[in-house]
Amino acid sequence: MTPVRDRLRVAIQKNGRLSEPARALLASCGLSWRESPDKLFCYGESAPVDLLLVRDDDIPGLIASGLCDLGVVGRNVLGEQMSDLRAANRDASVSELRALGFGGCKLSIAVPNDWTWTGPAMLSGKRLATSYPALLRDWLDANNVQADIVELSGSVEIAPRLGQADAICDLVSSGATLAANQLKPVEDILQSEAVLAGPVRDFDPALAGIAEMLLRRLDGVMKIRD
Ligand code: PRP
């Protein structure tokens, strides 16, 4: 059995676009840490709030299992895992508590530049490469489109050129990656940004007060940032 903790554990992305802004946001809530040499665990100094630095895809699972209490993760990652659970008829145990206003991007369908886009029906019978099969499946179903999903964990934009897929569904931020691969965005599936994720269930009594303190400070910081 996992021992009861009396320090809050917040998971953030180890390396990536959300790492620095996530840390900066938590720091502006008055938190500071003493870093361990391996930097995967940061011990909270000014408050009993520790950081765990992990792969973003692992964050929802860490919260669901109770190993972490909160996490900063893209809505795209959280949404994909929640949609995957729904498809398996399982209840999601993690939810979006707050939108954090950074890391904005879109999950979009992109097609080769030379296609003349006439609408989702164009994708019928086509192969779509993505790292977001559950969110893509939801969108295809909602649009009554039957297409094949080719699941890739990265470098999705190269799939059409390789002949591995006809089009893709991937995150678009500046649009530079699409342009470099002769692709253009045609439909947006999800408006994403960094979110604070937390459990659907109540916090353990020992942690509830700390979590409330952090949320209160976060709301204060977000109000000033607006
Ligand atoms: C995302 C996404 C695209 C790229 C889009 O990848 O998968 O490849 O960013 O950004 P742009 O529109 O500004 O070019 P990310 O950097 O998160 O890496 P990953 O795909 O390996 O997770």
Ligand code: ZN
């Ligand atoms: Zn990732």
Ligand code: MG
């Ligand atoms: Mg990518």
